[in-house]
Amino acid sequence: MKPTIDELRQLIKDYTAKFSAIPESEFSVKPLPHKWSKKEVVGHLIDSAHNNLRRFICGQYEPFPPHIVYHQDFWVYANAYGHAPQEDVIVLWKLINHQLCTVLETMPAENYGRQCNTSKDGTQLRTLEWLAQDYVKHMKHHLNQIFPGSFEIAYT
Template sequence: MKHTIDELRRLVIEYTAKISALPEPEFSAKPLPHKWSKKEVLGHLIDSAQNNLRRFICGQYEPFPPHIVYHQDFWVYANAYGHAPKDDVIQLWRLTNERICEILHTMPPENYARTCNTSKDDVQLRTLEWLADDYVKHMKHHLNQIIPGSFDIVYK
């Protein structure tokens, strides 16, 4: 878990600066009417962070694996990131991920194997350690959409 936490911290520091340097028009432009802007992609990463934050906390104490499902299109729509100030979206992403780092850092190792159900339709149990590792891979995938060529990664 230490490697995952260290990598997440590094990504947050490095990409807060890189994303902040993007011009507002580039950050807010939608490539197509039905596609997310870079700002909305970062908003999606905020929503993912909030859902995973809940998984990392609830998964440690609930007697049965919690069922925490994320409907990404609705969350991005409901949060209206496209209309939010650029700096607010960036800082919310940074702060939420810093919180995740702290939660993962204080998580007792015996809780790494506890599980959470993330499936919309079936039961899909994932360990908290798997979710943390996958969370970083997912973030890299979407950071590539914001700043192309950042990572050599194929995600799902």
């Protein structure tokens, strides 16, 4: 888990400043009415962190794999990131990801293999370790949307 945590910490360090350097007009513009702005993409990463925090915490103590599903479009809409101040979105992204690192750092190694159900139909079990690694890949995928070519990664 340490390499995953270290990589996440580096992403937080590198991209907090990069987000702040984007002019508000560029950060907030939607490329198409049905597509997220860069600010909403960062908001999506905040929401993903919220859901994964719950998975990483509940997955360690619940007797059965918790069923924690993330409906991304609704979360981004409900949190209204497109209308939030740019700096608030950036600070929230930074802080929630630092908290995610803290939870992963304090997780006993024997819990890495515990599972969480993440699918809408209730059939997809993933280990907490897999979810942590996938979270970093997912973040890189979306960072590539904001800063094209930052990472060579295929994420599906």
